[in-house]
Amino acid sequence: MDDRAKNKQKTQGQGASAAEKGTDGRYALALRAIKILEEAGYEARLAGGCVRDRLLGIQPKDYDVATTAVPNQICTVFKQKNIKVVPTGIDHGTITVVMAGQGMEVTSLRRDVSTDGRRATVAFGSTFEEDAERRDFTFNAMYEDAQGRIYDYFGGQEDLKQGRLRFVGEAEQRIREDYLRILRMFRFWSRFGFQPDAATLEACRTEGQGLRIVSQERITNELLETLGGDHVGPPLKAMAETGILELVLGVRELPETLLNTLDALQISRKEERGPARLGLILMQRLGRDAKLLEEAMQNLRLSRSVQQKVLLSLFVPLDQLGQDPGVWMEHIDLWEAQGASFLETLLPLWRVMYPDQKAVLDQLEGIESRFGHRRRSKVPLDGQALITQCGVKAGPELGLLLQDLKKRWRLGEWQTPEEGLQLARQLISEPREKPSSP
Incomplete structure (x- = not known):
């Protein structure tokens, strides 16, 4: 019996347990x-990442279906049931089927006719094994039928058990079909903590130059996903050792201290973790030169929003922290205006960057936890109230008083309008520095 025959498995036991895990509405x-495709006389199974995730006990983000039906047959079958279909990728055999307001990709079985290192010309296939042969990793080349049976042609289940990353078939060939698969390998390593086998890692090293034909946007997306993983240290170190990191980021090596810092930076929001780690790597190479950092991020085709988050997180006036937490509230406002969270993202980053500032960071965390919501609510005092009830005249002094009251409101020093007026009268009675003339 050859290796392929040995690897070909149709085990019912694990499939049944996987089926029990799919309790969300999208699985239904x-x-x-x-069922609709089978009733029309076609074979259909769940395919790829959703099968992998279910076997790992992870709820899939999406469910993809593979079928022996070709695109026009898929459209006909679902239209007969008055179900909306959208030909999103019809040239490659993919139809989006919309049920209960949710889109699901239904794709014809395929085989590659030719590839150019990024895209493939495909023909429709007739067997699931042939379809599996064109997929990237063994654990992404599995299928599951409606009864929960797993169809595993290349040992994907065993690789999941062993925590092993392995290409389907010959690693070099899989990579030459699509060079982005090199970065996908490091992304899965960072996400799951799986180890690539020796052949997989060596193939990434020898074929790395092929990444030069991949668009910068796709490279950056994969890089951010890798940097957002829970197990980022080992794959980043391997990316540096294989020369991949220099190709995609211009970085030859990462000091052990930086790797430890990146590993320690467990920001809860994954989408924020990648940009924060990227910023630290760029700062290691370029220093605290905002212009150089911004230029590097533009070359990476990062969105303006991500660039702002990186710059705001790294360029912080630490010398002002202990003097006036209110100044830091202003800085935090700028950060959260980008749609990010101070407590979930920025604070963990600062704790890693500035371990010697623990006391003041603890102070900021306490203020934010207790009173941070007030930055998103209206201060219950305005200039008119101060004019009528405190006798303040309109002008620069009124502006300074309002600014001071707002800062103290956010720091929790007053809560009600009455408390605010009392504090205002106290501040008015105290000597205040006059505003300088313009």
Whole structure:
């Protein structure tokens, strides 16, 4: 019996347990799509990442269905059931089926006719094994039917058990079909903590130059996903050792101290973790030169929003922290205006960057935890109230008083309008520095 025959498995035991894990509504819709196709005389199964995630006990983000039906047949079958279909990728055999307001990709079985290192010209296939042969990693080349049976042609289940990353078939060939698969390997390593086998890692090293034909946007997306993983240290170190990191980021090596820092930076929001780690790597190479950092981020095709988050997180006036936490509230406002969270993202980053500032960071965390919501609510005093009830005249002094009251409101020093007026009268009675003339 050859290796392929040995690897070909159709185990019912693990499939049944996987089926029990799919309790969300999208899984039910996927089963309904499979049933509709089967009733029309076609074979259909869940395919790829959703099968992998279910076997790992992870709820999939999406459910993809593979079928022996070709695109026009897929459209006909679902239209007959008055179900909306959208030909999103019809040239590559993919139809989006919309049920209960949710889109699901239903794709014809395929085989590659030719590839150019990024895209493939495909023909529709007739067997699931042929479809599996064109997929990237063994654990992404599995299928699951409506009864929970797993169809595993290349040992993906065993690789999941062993925590192993392995290409389907010959690693070099899989990479030459799509060079972005090099970065996908490091992304899965960072996400799951799986180890690539020796052949996989060596193939990434020898074929790395092929990444030069991949668009910068796709490279950056994969890089951010890798940097956002829970196990980022080992894959980043391997990216540096294989020369991949120099190709995609211009960085030859990462000091052990930086790797430890990146590993320690466990920001809860994954989408914020990647940009924060990227900023630290760029700062290691370029220093605290905002212009150089911004130029590097533009070359990486990072969105303006991500660039702002990186710059705001790294360029902080630490010398002002102990003097006036209110100044830091202003800085935090700028950060959260980008849609990010201070407590979940910025504070963990600062704790890693500035361990010697623990006391003041603790102070900021306490203020934010107790009173941070007030930055998003209106201060219950305005200039008119101060004019009528405190006798303040309109002008620069009124502006300074309002600014001071707002800062103290956010720091929790007063809560009600009455407390605010009392504090205002106290501040008015105290000597205040006059505003300088313009």
